[in-house]
Amino acid sequence: MTSAPETRGSSTPTAVDGPVSSGASSTSALLSLRAVTKSFGPVQALQHVDLDIPAGQVTALIGDNGAGKSTLIKTIAGIYAPTSGDMYWKGEKVSVHSPRDAEALGIATVYQDLALCDNLDIVENMFLGHETTKRGLLDEIQMELKTKQVLGELSVTTIKSTRQLVGSLSGGQRQSIAVARAVMHESQLVIMDEPTAALGVSQTAQVLELIKRLASRNIAVLVISHNLNDVFAVADRVAVMHLGTLVSSGPVADYNTASAVELITTGERATLSHANPA
Numbered sequence: 001m002t003s004a005p006e007t008r009g010s011s012t013p014t015a016v017d018g019p020v021s022s023g024a025s026s027t028s029a030l031l032s033l034r035a036v037t038k039s040f041g042p043v044q045a046l047q048h049v050d051l052d053i054p055a056g057q058v059t060a061l062i063g064d065n066g067a068g069k070s071t072l073i074k075t076i077a078g079i080y081a082p083t084s085g086d087m088y089w090k091g092e093k094v095s096v097h098s099p100r101d102a103e104a105l106g107i108a109t110v111y112q113d114l115a116l117c118d119n120l121d122i123v124e125n126m127f128l129g130h131e132t133t134k135r136g137l138l139d140e141i142q143m144e145l146k147t148k149q150v151l152g153e154l155s156v157t158t159i160k161s162t163r164q165l166v167g168s169l170s171g172g173q174r175q176s177i178a179v180a181r182a183v184m185h186e187s188q189l190v191i192m193d194e195p196t197a198a199l200g201v202s203q204t205a206q207v208l209e210l211i212k213r214l215a216s217r218n219i220a221v222l223v224i225s226h227n228l229n230d231v232f233a234v235a236d237r238v239a240v241m242h243l244g245t246l247v248s249s250g251p252v253a254d255y256n257t258a259s260a261v262e263l264i265t266t267g268e269r270a271t272l273s274h275a276n277p278a
């Protein structure tokens, strides 16, 4: 077993400022967003979002269709530039201008289509664009060993051969490969957009287990889900978006199904007294 991914402070692409000075909990967060706003012309998809994402915890991002969840993760992942607001990585202000910048920080995003190549095998997919070479040749043995090691560490046990074509895998196995690939490249924050949406019951359980295992390796996980059963099964923290605003965030113990549904649909919570607004 290797330990949690190393700190890569020196490779931070654009650390431009000192530590976060506002926000009490921000010093312990791996990633903090402050007043992040994103407009698409007249549409304000994100409005002054403040969010702290701690290491070693699963944060579930929930909200209705069009609430701004995908926009938020694409902003973190460097696909969209925020219209205004700041992002802090380990307390340092950073500018993430591209997915490459996000990757250099240690942010990996697993999108719903997964971007896996069906016609390549598992090892080839794991190392696509990051191939290991030895004396100018692909080091197949090393890549295969590393693939087996990472899958073993994540207890992905249902895959028979790492030389199996990805096109022949089940949905849950494909999701596991996409997550394993993200983790292999020393990610410290793994973002997942609806990882269980297309999966059956046992495959969903398999992916939820994998998410928990990432957190137990001190990786921060930010996961979008419409399935509140999944959210309560796996999340340590909950963040609720409503019409572009982060209306509530806090430990999962502060929420139940009724309050979560209420927040998702109305943006407010009347039923519980210990609301913990963002």
Ligand SMILES: Nc1ncnc2c1ncn2[C@@H]1O[C@H](COP(=O)(O)OP(=O)(O)OP(=O)(O)O)[C@@H](O)[C@H]1O
Residues within 6 Å of the ligand: 040, 043, 044, 045, 063, 064, 065, 066, 067, 068, 069, 070, 071, 072
């Ligand atoms: N590229 C874009 N150009 C213009 N408007 C956009 C763009 N992307 C998102 N929006 C708008 O921003 C808002 C938030 O969309 P977003 O995709 O982030 O929602 P979501 O919470 O992920 O919804 P869903 O649960 O349906 O995936 C919506 O009103 C959407 O129409």
Ligand SMILES: [Mg+2]
Residues within 6 Å of the ligand: 069, 070, 071
């Ligand atoms: Mg979305």
